[in-house]
Amino acid sequence: MTGSENAVLEALDADRDGALGRLFELLRIPSISTDPAHAADCRKAAEWCVAALREIGFDAQLHETAGQPMVVGHMPPLGTEGAGGGGAPLRVLFYGHYDVQPPDPLELWKTPPFEPRMGEDPRHGPIILARGASDDKGQLMTFLEACRAWARTAGGPPVAVTVLLEGEEESGSPSLGPFLDAHGELLKADIALVCDTGQWDARTPAITTMLRGLAFCEIAVRGPARDLHSGMYGGPAVNPIHGLARILAALHDEAGRVRIPGFYDGVESPTEAQRAQWAALDFDEAEFLTDVGLSAPAGERGYSVLEQLWARPTAEVNGICGGYQGPGTKTVIPSEARAKLSFRLVPGQDPERVLAGFRAFAQAHAPDGCTIAFEGEGGSPAVGFDTESASMRAATAALEAEWGRSPVMMGCGGSIPIVEAFKTVLGMETLLIGFALDDDRIHSPNEKYNLSSFTRGARSWVRILARLAEAQAQRA
Ligand code: BES
Ligand code: MN
Ligand code: MN
Numbered sequence: 001m002t003g004s005e006n007a008v009l010e011a012l013d014a015d016r017d018g019a020l021g022r023l024f025e026l027l028r029i030p031s032i033s034t035d036p037a038h039a040a041d042c043r044k045a046a047e048w049c050v051a052a053l054r055e056i057g058f059d060a061q062l063h064e065t066a067g068q069p070m071v072v073g074h075m076p077p078l079g080t081e082g083a084g085g086g087g088a089p090l091r092v093l094f095y096g097h098y099d100v101q102p103p104d105p106l107e108l109w110k111t112p113p114f115e116p117r118m119g120e121d122p123r124h125g126p127i128i129l130a131r132g133a134s135d136d137k138g139q140l141m142t143f144l145e146a147c148r149a150w151a152r153t154a155g156g157p158p159v160a161v162t163v164l165l166e167g168e169e170e171s172g173s174p175s176l177g178p179f180l181d182a183h184g185e186l187l188k189a190d191i192a193l194v195c196d197t198g199q200w201d202a203r204t205p206a207i208t209t210m211l212r213g214l215a216f217c218e219i220a221v222r223g224p225a226r227d228l229h230s231g232m233y234g235g236p237a238v239n240p241i242h243g244l245a246r247i248l249a250a251l252h253d254e255a256g257r258v259r260i261p262g263f264y265d266g267v268e269s270p271t272e273a274q275r276a277q278w279a280a281l282d283f284d285e286a287e288f289l290t291d292v293g294l295s296a297p298a299g300e301r302g303y304s305v306l307e308q309l310w311a312r313p314t315a316e317v318n319g320i321c322g323g324y325q326g327p328g329t330k331t332v333i334p335s336e337a338r339a340k341l342s343f344r345l346v347p348g349q350d351p352e353r354v355l356a357g358f359r360a361f362a363q364a365h366a367p368d369g370c371t372i373a374f375e376g377e378g379g380s381p382a383v384g385f386d387t388e389s390a391s392m393r394a395a396t397a398a399l400e401a402e403w404g405r406s407p408v409m410m411g412c413g414g415s416i417p418i419v420e421a422f423k424t425v426l427g428m429e430t431l432l433i434g435f436a437l438d439d440d441r442i443h444s445p446n447e448k449y450n451l452s453s454f455t456r457g458a459r460s461w462v463r464i465l466a467r468l469a470e471a472q473a474q475r476a
Contacts, residue, residue, distance in 0.1 A: 004154045005466045012149040012458055019145045019458065020128070020451075022052065026098070026137050027116040027130040033068055033099035034171045042068040042167045045098045049165050052144060057151040058163065063183065065175035068099060068167030072186055075147065075163075077469070078156035087476025090468055091160040093189035093428065095418060096140025096196060097169035100132035101443045108445035119448065123439070124202060126451040134440035138449035139195040140165065142435060142457030149462060158469035162189055166418065169196075172216065172378040173417040180425045190472075191391050192422045193464075195457070197434035200281075200408035202450070205399040205460065207407045208432035209387050210310065213345030214415040215354045215379035216318075219244070219362060221337045222371045228333040237333050238369035241322040244337040247365045251315050256300040258315045260361045266348035270311045278306050281408060291439065310411025314344045315358075343379075344413065351379030380417035385429055394471040395431050398463035402456060407433075433464065 012019075031045035032038040046062050046069040053060035053073035060073030077089040103113035111117055116130035128138060143163075150157040164187055168175055180187070197208040223240040224233070253259050270278070285305045289295065299308035308314075322337030324330035343354050355377055366372050386392070387409050399407040412432070422428045435457035441447045 005463065008146075008149045008153045008462050009459055011153045012145065012462060013455070015145075015149070016455060019141070019148075019454070022145075023128070023138060023141045023454070024116045024130075026052075026141065027128075027132055028114055030103075030114045030131075031099050031167065032102050032170075033168045035102060039068070042099060046071050046165070046167055049098055053163060056144065056148045057156070058147075058161075060163075063179070065168075065179055067171075067175040070167070070175070070179055070183075071098070071163070071165040072183070073163040075151070075156060075161045077158060077160045078150070078154050087473065089158075089160050090191070090472035091162070091189040092465075092468065093162045093164060093187055093192045093422075094143050095164050095166070095192060095194045095422075096143065097136045097166045098140070099167045099170050100135065100137070101170050103131045103445070105445065110446055113445075113447075118451070121448065121450070124437075124450045124452070127448040128451060128454065129446065129448050131447055133447050133449040134436045134453070135442035135447065136169070136196045138454055139434055139436060139457065142454060143193070143195050143461050145458040146461035146465065149458070150465065157465050159465055159472070160189075161465075162187060169416065169418070172214070173380070174378065176418055176421060177425075180421055184426055187426060189428060191468075192419070192426075192428045192430040194416060194419060194430055194432050195434050195461075196416055197412055197414070197432045198436040198438065198440075199434070199453075200410060202437055202452075203403070204405050205403045205407040205433070205435070206410045207387075207392060207395060207399070208412045208434070209409050210347075210384035210411045211382060211419055211432070212310075212313075212413055212415055213349065213351060213380050213382035213420065214342055214417070215345060215351035215377075216340070216342040217355055217358070217377040218338060218340050218375045219247070220373045220375065221247070221366065222335060222373070223369060224333060224335050226335050228335075230331040230333045233333055238367055239333050240337040240370055241334065243367045243370040244320070244322065244339055246367060247362045248317055248320075248339060250361075250365045251317075255302075256298065258313070260315070260354075260357045262357050263313070263315075263354065265353075266350075267313065267346055268348040270307075275307075277409065278310070278411070279304075281306070281410075288438070306411070309413035311346055313346050313349060313354075316342055316344070318342055340376075344415070345379075345382050347382045347384055349382065351381060355379065380415065381420050382415075383420040383423055383430075385432075389429060390471050390475070391429070391431055391468060394467040395433060395464050398467040399433070399460055401463055402460045431464075433460070435460070
């Protein structure tokens with residue numbers, strides 16, 4: 001087994017420039033899922049993925065949805081001798097997303113977001129610069145390149161591989177539920193693998209053992225029937241910006257706790273063992289904050305930064321608008337003010353209930369004479385995994401072999417909506433293994449992925465597939 005694993009790793013290293021060329025092709029497609037103007041680009045990215053999978057040897061198809069298309073590919077495992085003995089081969093489902101966040105604000109990019117290029121980072125050496133370089137095109141390509149090297153060198157991967165690539169992750173995966181209901185059979189596997197999370201630091205890999213959930217919505221506060229001259233009407237006219245500000249200002253108390261009634265109902269605390277493991281991690285709170293220009297943690301008092309990120313829910317305003325935004329003065333009372341909000345959730349919280357709580361809270365805090373509407377709601381619950389499973393142990397051994405260090409079992413403040421559905425709809429556990437770093441600037445201008453994340457990420461997947469196959473053979 002290790003013989004062929006080494007040959008696969010050598011083949012991967014030898015084709016590094018080919019792999020980079022393929023990643024750059026995908027990065028050139030501006031597949032921004034939230035922006036309807038880019039629907040054709042999302043389709044183009046999906047078609048590119050289908051072609052790339054077929055070239056590797058997958059039986060791959062594009063599947064239409066109400067939104068952006070899904071890409072599904074299958075590849076059988078190599079012969080049973082290679083897989084290490086008899087018994088049914090392990091089946092894995094790999095998930096990644098080909099859509100990206102909008103590049104805004106464009107003027108802050110040093111080079112155009114969809115013209116990928118290599119750069120040099122003082123801390124990390126060579127980097128790949130483009131929107132999606134890290135989230136998630138660079139990451140998903142680490143897995144596809146590992147499969148390509150297995151296929152070319154050994155005739156196929158050591159486990160049966162299904163690949164699912166989504167084009168709406170960055171818009172909350174609205175088509176996913178219906179797709180899983182209709183095509184669950186296509187996707188059935190023993191375990192899901194997701195490459196959309198980070199490492200502990202540049203030298204230390206990680207397995208992410210939980211994700212926060214998310215609930216999001218938009219609120220519109222309306223007052224007068226049209227924009228008004230603030231001299232002719234100021235005083236008697238209710239101002240929707242003031243109404244919105246009042247609601248938003250009421251969201252948190254002085255200690256950083258969310259004041260929506262029932263918000264914390266059912267919230268599960270991390271176990272003592274988890275708390276102890278997190279406390280033992282060598283995490284530098286000051287460095288984490290100063291790296292992004294912060295001086296003190298602003299969250300709930302009484303919790304460490306890691307606890308605030310991994311174990312506590314939040315309420316955030318992500319965008320706000322109303323009134324005149326152009327240059328100079330305009331004395332107007334606008335008819336409407338809007339804000340986009342999202343809530344990060346932890347185990348025990350239900351997105352629907354959190355949104356219902358917010359709606360009631362907003363109504364209760366709105367001034368007389370304002371009406372309130374809610375739009376664009378969505379979300380997914382938090383999810384956590386057993387850290388003692390055979391596949392976790394296999395992945396741990398594989399990451400140790402590649403990085404010379406044990407992976408950190410870490411939490412995650414972010415969300416990947418499909419992962420909870422893998423568990424509840426398809427009955428699968430997920431191994432979340434990614435190679436992104438906190439300073440990759442995902443969702444921000446000048447997003448990057450370290451070249452070493454890309455190359456060692458692909459090498460890690462080669463080894464993980466080998467170890468998962470071995471563990472399965474031992475079970476048989
Ligand atoms: N890859 C991220 C999730 C992530 C962020 C993992 C940070 C690890 C560290 C994913 O693409 C993402 O951005 N998810 C969104 C989901 C939302 C748009 C429904 C998120 O977390 O905001
Ligand atoms: Mn992502
Ligand atoms: Mn993202």
